[in-house]
Amino acid sequence: MTDMTMEIAAAFLLSYTAWAAFALAMRKHSRRVWSDASTPLRRETRMASRLVGAVCLALSFIACVSQWGWAGGSVAWFGVLTATALGFVFLLAYAPRLAAGTAGATLLASPAAFYIM
Amino acid sequence: MRPARPMKAMKEGEAVLSPVYFYLASRLAAGIAGGYALAAAFSVWLSFVLPMPRADAVLTGLLASFAIYAAAILWAFAARSLWRMWFGLLVPAAACAAFAWLTGPITTP
């Protein structure tokens, strides 16, 4: 695997993680994943989740720029955001647990990908 | 933006000749024709006064024109009364046209 594909992979992984972090901080989505609906997420947990999301979005932008340059990278970032959001929404609708599980995997994989790139 | 009252009052299956349809036709005509007039007049005025080579000034006017047009169409449907709507479209359009006519192209060729 070349460095180039690693950057693209990092951009996708980070962006998917970000969407999952934002969505799972919302009660209406998180309770579809963890059916234990009686305990709402604590406020700190929700804020932490959103923070992870924001950081991942920023890092995926960096990955895009280092792959495609400033101009192309900005365009590509929107494309990556759109594609991963669509994938996440689709999974969340039809297989919520898989959507969250994938997010766990991308959360673990994306720092590695970002580091290697 | 508040939806215009005439739109709200309209129900499916209402008679074609009811005043609601007059309101509607009036707003459609204002949005499409009046909006175009405003967008064109504004862009012409812009292309005359911008301090840049004339080709660039015309291009800038063209780039901005559709944003003006879209805003004008939204205004045609959002304004609370027909009076306000026509006023808001025609006065700026006439002002732009008048200024443009008075100054003429003053940019460097």
Added chain:
Amino acid sequence: MGWLHTWAGLVVGWVLFFMFLTGTAGYFDVEIDRWMQPERSLPQAAMPAERAAAVGLKRLAAAAPGAERWFIGLPGYRSPDLRLFWRMPPGPDGKRGATGRAQLDAATGEPLQHRDTGGGQLLYRMHYDFHYMPHKVANWIAGVCTMFMLIAIVTGIVIHKRIFADFFTFRSHKGQRSWLDAHNVLSVLALPYHLMITYSGLIFFAYLYMAPVVAATYGAGEENRRVYFDELSGRDDIPERAGPPAALAPLGPLVKDAERRMGAGGVHYLNIYNPGDANARVVIAGGELVPSRKRTKLRFDGTTGTLLRASNPHSASYVTWQTLLGLHEGLFAGPALRWLYFLTALMGTAMIGAGLVLWTAKRRAKTGGTVGFRLVEKLNIGTVAGLPIAVAAFFWANRLIPVGLEGRAAWEAHAMFIVWASMLLHAFFRPASRAWGEQLWLAAGAFGLLPLLNALTTDKHLGVTLPARAWELAGFDLTMFGFGAAFAWVALSRMRKNRRSAKQTVPA
């Protein structure tokens, strides 16, 4: 605003669906070209720029001596072909000179041999020229529809009060609710693209739609408009023909010089003005592909070969203009970004389709029997399901119409529109629910079986293209199969849903 959104979207929704679908295909126009020319050998390494320029020059000198301009398009990353174009000087009546073009195999330098086809270019051009119309009429229709689209987008943002709260919300199997969710998700997630593609679409023909703005400064008419464009692009820097003939300087060293500045493979094309004249100019363009379409341009004296000037700087409005057009076309996009463009554009197509279906889903209970409702419903079926079938038919026609047939390229396009018309007719003569099911299954078959048809009629099928790693060809077959699978999935879930609701309504 809700009213405006609904009707701005509905009135021209079917035309917009056509524009989005054919425009989406346009992101892979070159690849579709290749697939529709199966006689061509599998892509091989193209010749180096220097030799390609020499081969092109030789052809042009033979085909168009005394031309006003010769163009040589060098092999790029998407296409290994060598593209030639020429324009003859204006006649005594002042009319612009005749033009000609040729496409050469960059491995052999010989003209390409393949079946007569409009290819991906024809499909892509349909999204603004509608194929059967004079260009100007078509461009106007496209412009009006695009303006409706812009209004629909802006009003859509205004009326969608829960953009962030519903950002990830898609509830399946909920009827009208699901269609609204789908329409919202497809709109919101790709909103930057929708806005960009719509506004820039208007900008392409802004000089036409807003002709008074150009005319106010330059005067009305085609001639004055050309003055405007020449000023804008700086094309007026090329001197007139001097008269006395002079030999053209050898191009090799010039291309080499350009390649040194732009990087290997970085030279995109050459323009040779006034070839054979003392005032000949050679402009070599290239460099990294960027959204702003900016290229490094080197201008050489055509007889001495001395470098006159490197790129001229552009104004901010010029760069904005070029960036809007560049973002729309996506010509700068490499493979990964090109797929993202394709996916996002597909989402736009699907958004329009979902919006059209939503209109009927919302009204079925109340006004389901009216003529207007039925008309919309049938146009929906014949377009949302029928138009994709018609595009598949365009590809089927490419393989099934005999290679030697007179005018076969035109018939490929006719086949597409005949099939579309048939789908609309079918929708009008069948009960709506059945028409949906039948057309969705037909779409599944039409796309899913294309790779098989390809294998039966050509030797450029997946069994060959996959081992050879000819991705532009293999990718086409696989994508078509993917579309077939997607249509089959939709058709299947429709069948399951209908069976469920039938069970519920049957009294015990």
